[in-house]
Amino acid sequence: MQAKPRFLSTVTRAVAAIALGLALALPAGLSAQPLRLAQGAASPAAALESLAIVSGGKRHVFQVEVMRTPEQRARGLMHRRYLPADRGMLFDFGRTEPVAMWMENTYIPLDMLFIRADGTIARIAENTEPLSQRTIPSGEPVLSVLEINGGVSRTLGVKPGDRVEHALFKR
Structure with missing residues (x-):
């Protein structure tokens, strides 16, 4: 039983880290689509x-x-x-x-x-x-x-x- 919570917490932390990285990389209100067009x-x-x-x-x-x-x-x-x-x-x-x-x-x-x-x-x-x-x-x-x-x-x-x-x- 303890393996599942540990796995879920690792996945949750990885997803949170990716989301935080994306949030820091994109200025507020800017989606990936305008970034592609602005390139x-x-x-x-x-x-x-x-x-x-x-x-x-x-x-x-x-x-x-x-x-x-x-x-x-x-x-x-x-x-x-x-x-x-x-x-x-x-x-x-x-x-x-x-x-x-x-x-x-x-x-x-x-x-x-x-x-x-x-x-x-x-x-x-x-x-x-x-x-x-x-x-x-x-x-x-x-x-x-x-x-x-x-x-x-x-x-x-x-x-x-x-x-x-x-x-x-x-x-």
């Missing part, structure tokens, strides 16, 4: 900024995360599996120079818009290949690169020479 999402410090692409007399507005530091630019959209249709990521290189991008650890096909300091689009790399280590060059010195969901540039009729409006670009 690879923007850091809380990455505030969204408004950006517009002007093409064919129309303004297409996006909310973008701006990557300003080398660490942010290196991470980019890596490990993310979803990007809302009205979102993007703007890479600020801080000076005008030739740049090259790649898609290593990036699961989402992207359009990359290479942007000059005056806000005009120099080049568009459409539907870049996810998880590729192939470099995608700017083709000329640029200040910035805007990444949006693959195919959006074509759908909106965006082309080289169109303008991107954001505080980063001089008029």
Whole structure:
């Protein structure tokens, strides 16, 4: 008879320890589902900024995360599996120079818009290949690169020479 209570108390203690560990690991009110969805999402410090692409007399507005530091630019959209249709990521290189991008650890096909300091689009790399280590060059010195969901540039009729409006670009 004593073996059963000892076994039950060991199991009860193990379950209690696991529950306590989970409670300490998850902030209050956060379930495992949001944790899975949040994995690879923007850091809380990455505030969204408004950006517009002007093409064919129309303004297409996006909310973008701006990557300003080398660490942010290196991470980019890596490990993310979803990007809302009205979102993007703007890479600020801080000076005008030739740049090259790649898609290593990036699961989402992207359009990359290479942007000059005056806000005009120099080049568009459409539907870049996810998880590729192939470099995608700017083709000329640029200040910035805007990444949006693959195919959006074509759908909106965006082309080289169109303008991107954001505080980063001089008029």
